[in-house]
Amino acid sequence: MDASAPSSSPQSPWLPFESRRRARDEKREAVLRAAVGLFLEQGYHRATLNDVAKRLNITKPALYNYFRSKDEILFECWSLGNELVDDCIAETSAGGGTGLDKLRKLTVRYAELMTTDYGKSLVRFDVRDLNEDNRKIVQTAKKRIDRAFRDYIVQGIDDGSVRPCDPKLSAFAIAGSLNWIGHWFQPGGPMTGKAVAEEFAIRLTEGIATTTTRKKAGKPPRTGNAAREDRSEHHERTAARAAGQSKRARSRLR
Amino acid sequence: MDASAPSSSPQSPWLPFESRRRARDEKREAVLRAAVGLFLEQGYHRATLNDVAKRLNITKPALYNYFRSKDEILFECWSLGNELVDDCIAETSAGGGTGLDKLRKLTVRYAELMTTDYGKSLVRFDVRDLNEDNRKIVQTAKKRIDRAFRDYIVQGIDDGSVRPCDPKLSAFAIAGSLNWIGHWFQPGGPMTGKAVAEEFAIRLTEGIATTTTRKKAGKPPRTGNAAREDRSEHHERTAARAAGQSKRARSRLR
DNA sequence: ACTATTTATTACCCATGGGTAATATACGGG
DNA sequence: CCCGTATATTACCCATGGGTAATAAATAGT
Structure with a gap:
């Protein structure tokens, strides 16, 4: 086509x-x-x-x-970014693995997102520039993202892949570090987005993992179905589509 | 008086x-x-x-x-915050301990700073709102802060308290996580600033430490002089006073 | 071709807010 | 008691930039 x-x-x-x-x-x-x-x-x-x-x-x-307005443009920018995050979360949740596996997967994808324009818009724009309705939507969506990180951590603690810790603070620590990428990463720099993402994924989950990744050991614990590798076809996202009347033709956003 | x-x-x-x-x-x-x-x-x-x-x-x-102008006020706000960071760095560098010790010490202090107004101003304000001169000053100061984290990590790798890693990325990861505190922390919340700071210090350095802190073991490795506890008297800061004509009477800032 | 619809342009409105000028009030000292 | 200085107020200026009205150009349908 x-x-x-x-x-x-x-x-x-x-x-x-x-x-x-x-x-x-x-x-x-x-x-x-x-x-x-x-x-x-x-x-x-x-x-x-x-x-x-x-x-x-x-x-x-x-x-x-x-x-209709400048702040609507701002919202739509944010909204596109949010769809991408939703994709990350949906994919990660759909794939199998331990809590730690999922946490790592999400971390990589999220980190890479933070190196793109639409990803950055999630953390660099100020919700207070939006009208009340859109602000609510954004705040809700942000909570959902936080929830994803937190849930994976809890899940990891349950299945033994993550050491006991405060899920809330740990999620904040990890997500914060990732969000900050959106503030300093510049495409022209010495590192590619993917490289940063993978490095961060290791570094950030290392502290709470029960198993160490030192010296690139093969992924150690894996519970059930191995993580599937289909990241091509965007499986129809579910309810997640929280952002407004988003019926847009999500074509090449990169 | x-x-x-x-x-x-x-x-x-x-x-x-x-x-x-x-x-x-x-x-x-x-x-x-x-x-x-x-x-x-x-x-x-x-x-x-x-x-x-x-x-x-x-x-x-x-x-x-x-x-003289609105952006000068902004700069001065930032500047006060920067003095506080400089204090943290100066104290930390003055105190003894391994690279990891220093990294942790700085992390705690910096985290706590991020829960205060002047601390937040370091990470929530936009340098682009400043005039060219002040923008330069801020950017230089930010580099210096990054340097502190990075130096401690390098030092830690040298003295064996920190596992080999990319100092640059690790510093970004840690500082990013801390900076993000300035975005979400609200004094009214369930946790005190100090509590957050201490939790983060553990969580963030755990991943790169050679020794584990699991189950609050007594601080394990300590090279020479133990970390001194004098945080009361502000020893005259050195050159660090990068911020403009700062001769102000740094009285109660809290 | 003629017309309806969509999409662009030019020219304008006006609320906002940083900054200034002229002026008033308080204060400290001789 | 009076005056110079510091500090505040009222009243104003005006550049900026979001948003709109009127209009023109392009497009599609018949």
Whole structure:
């Protein structure tokens, strides 16, 4: 599908003074891509809608064909990121393994997410910039993410793969460390996102694991079904789709 | 000294319609206390100088007797927090112990700092809101903090108290987790700042220590002089005083 | 081709909030 | 008692930027 030309990846669907066609949803997404980039670069309050528009070769009022307000754009950016996290959690929960296995899996995926724009938007944007409704949604979603980490830890303690500890604080410690990646990681740096993610996954779970990973020992304890490797097909996410009227065409977000 | 009355801690030195005397520096600090609180509650951009002034029972232009601009206030808030960190680092470096000892000591102190207003300002405020000069200062200071963590880790690897690892990433992992405390900790919550700090110190260093702390074993390895316990007298900080023309009367900041 | 709909543009509104000027009040000292 | 200085107030300026109205250009359907 998608008979779009072998185009040299036109950053913006609006070419300076040219044919401007294309599906509405693609433009919507293009706006979000431009917005999330600018919001991260400049900060939400310093980045103006004029800036966003300029980056797309259009003018500010055109944006209002796709969004009702600046904070709605912010919310949608966050929302896309949240869908990605939900994917991580859903995949991880679906796959088998001990609590520790799941914790590690989620940690890797989450860490890698934090090196991407939409991932960063989860931790760099300020909920207080949203309207009340959206703020509630975001706060609920954040709780759910925290829950995932915490549940895996509890599960790990139960099945013996994780040493007894305070799940709440441990989850905070791990998630905090990961969230912070979103503050310092820059794509241009010496390390790839994946590399950081894997290193962090080891480092962060090492402290609470019953088994050590020193000197890359083969994954030691594995309860039932081994972790399946299907990360290609996005199995229809369940209720998780907490973010608003998200029916958008989740196409290439990378 | 400080023969101030046994006053019932007047939150603001400007009582509604009353005697308004007091040393200039105290007022300056009062402004900063009000500002840091508001900036944290509302976010720098949503908090207005009118808000700050109102909280002090004065009006906006009065603030300009003490500061030249809003972003200077922001900088000074950050600066006070930075002095506190510098104290932590100086104390820790002065005290003895293995690299791990120092890492733990710094971790505890830093974590606790993150539960205070001025500590939070170090990680919640956006450097991009500062003017170019101050931004440089902040960035330099941040590097120095990172360096402290990293140095202790390296030192620990050398003296055998810390397992071989990438100091850079490990420092990021630990500091990130601590910094995140500044985002979620709220004084009203179930845990005291000190409690969080101690728990985090254990949890975060456990992963890279050569010796385990499971079941609160007495501190195992200790090289030379045991960690001294003098945290009362602030030994004159050295060069560390990177923050601008800081000659302020660092009195009660808590 | 003609028209309806979508999508963009130009030109504007206006609330917000940082910052300033002019002025008033308090204070300390000779 | 009067004056200079420090500190506060009232009243204002104005750049910024989110958002809208009126209008023009492109697109699709018939």
